[in-house]
Amino acid sequence: MPDLSTDFRLPVACPNCGSHRMRVSQVKNPDDKVFCASCRRYVCLYHEAETVLQQGPGSDSEALIEKAANSPSD
Template sequence: MAEARYLNHRLECPYCKTIRLRIPEDANPETPIACDDCGKYLGTWDELQTDLARQGGTNGAFLIEKGRIRKIG
């Protein structure tokens, strides 16, 4: 099985296909998160963090810190 190179599912907007999240500084697990490009609802902050972790995004490739997702390396 080939190793996934890109994140998919909830982090990519199903409407405009970009990965730009509108995350408030004071986001908590229940905070609704929208696409920053088209404004459509993507899920709660908890759902999006869970999806990122499920895809291995927190295993050395990406870091979630203070409500922001940053690529490492």
């Protein structure tokens, strides 16, 4: 069965393990739960994650990481 979720990177780390890699359903409804891809802890709702992504990274190096990690794969 195919995985029905997608991973993305948030500038804010998981409070449990420190990972920036998050997972959400492929549908990406605003009320979908976002989980840490490493420890599977609930982090926030997708609309909250979108707000964080829109605010942007806190530094130039974080911006480069965000761009690489969140670019669509070919």
